[in-house]
Each structure stands twice: as C-alpha cells, then as structure tokens.
Amino acid sequence: MKTATMSSLWWRALIGLTLVSLLAACSTGPRIRTDADPTADFSQYRTYGFYQPLAMEQSGYTTYLSDHIKNAVRREMDARGYRFSPDKADLLVNFQGVIREKTDVYDIPRSDIQYFYSYRARAYYAYPVWYDETRVNQYTEGTLTVDLVDAARNRLVWSGDAIGRVTQKTPQERVASADQAISAIFAKYPYRGAP
DSSP, X not given: OHHHHHHHHHHHHHHHHHHHHHHHHHHTOSEEEEEEOTTOOGGGOOEEEEOSSOGGGTTSOOOHHHHHHHHHHHHHHHHTTOEEOSSSOSEEEEEEEEEEEXXXXXXXXXXXXXXXXXXXXXXXXXXXXXXXXXXXXEEEEEEEEEEEEETTTTEEEEEEEEEEEOOOOOHHHHHHHHHHHHXXXXXXXOOOOOO
16 A cells, blocks of 8 residues: 555656646747858848848738738847848848648656555555556647848848747737747847947
C-alpha cells in the first residue's frame, strides 16, 4: 500500500510540473529567428519604405491585417530612429505570412503498478512498471517574416521570423497576435537609424 501512495504522489508532482511548463510556454509568445547579412553596413541607412509589391499583398489588394502590420512596422522602425520615406528609402521593408500543417511525434514516459500474488507469503506485492507511450499531435504552424532590403542593391540585409501555433481567433485577437509578433521580431533587431 505504501508503494501505491508514493506512486500517486509522484504522478501528482509530474502533472503539476507539466502544467507549469505548458503555462510558461504559452506566455512566452512566438519563437523568433533572425539573420543578418554580415557584409551590410547598417550605419548608412537612414530612411525606410515598403517593398512593392509586398509579399503579403501578392494578390493585388490589402487587408486589415496587412495594414495593421504596416503600422506596427512603422512604429518599430520610427522608434529605432529611421524616417519613413516612401519614394527615396535606404531600406525597403517586406513581410509575409506562411501557414503549414505540422505533426509532432513524441514519447511520454509512463509508469504503472502491477500487482503479483506471492503464494509463499500469501500476499499481493506491488511492483512499478515503466514504459513509453507514443503520442501524435497535428497542429498548424504560422510564420510571419519581416525582411529589410537594401534599396540601392535590391539585396536582403536582415530578416526576422516569428513562428508559433495558429489557433482560431477573432479579428481583434489576430491583430493583437500580429502586433506581438512584430514587436518580438524587432526586439531582436540591434541596429538604429543613422542620424
């Protein structure tokens, strides 16, 4: 009976740690990846504009989400000392969103208690049994990419990706998620506009 009580406490502790880990993962937001051209001289850039046509507007029209992303990009670039110049920009900003179906296959360590009857002792004994349970999880992953292009050379000099799971959301929640993703991407942008 003592073994069964210890196993119950162990399982409760494992479940508690799992829930804390999941909550911590949810609060961190999207994963961010960035890449910069090592040959680019970021000290020469003063102004920015938007690449034409934007990758997210390849179909020829804008959406409320692409307009909101443009505003969020302008906020972040302005905060870093760049001036918006739609006609004569040093940097051109492009962005796009991609959605993919993904599959996770993982093993979860499990334990159980098996009871065996001992004819010699005329009693049941509990023994722990350990095994792995395979789980398959299908989900949708979205990537929002922001590219900064040297306008004079038409060359990509910096790129940032926000990668996260896509869930059903209201339009307001989509706008908030896009805003969070743009802020997280530009938090990894180390350069400032030249004075």
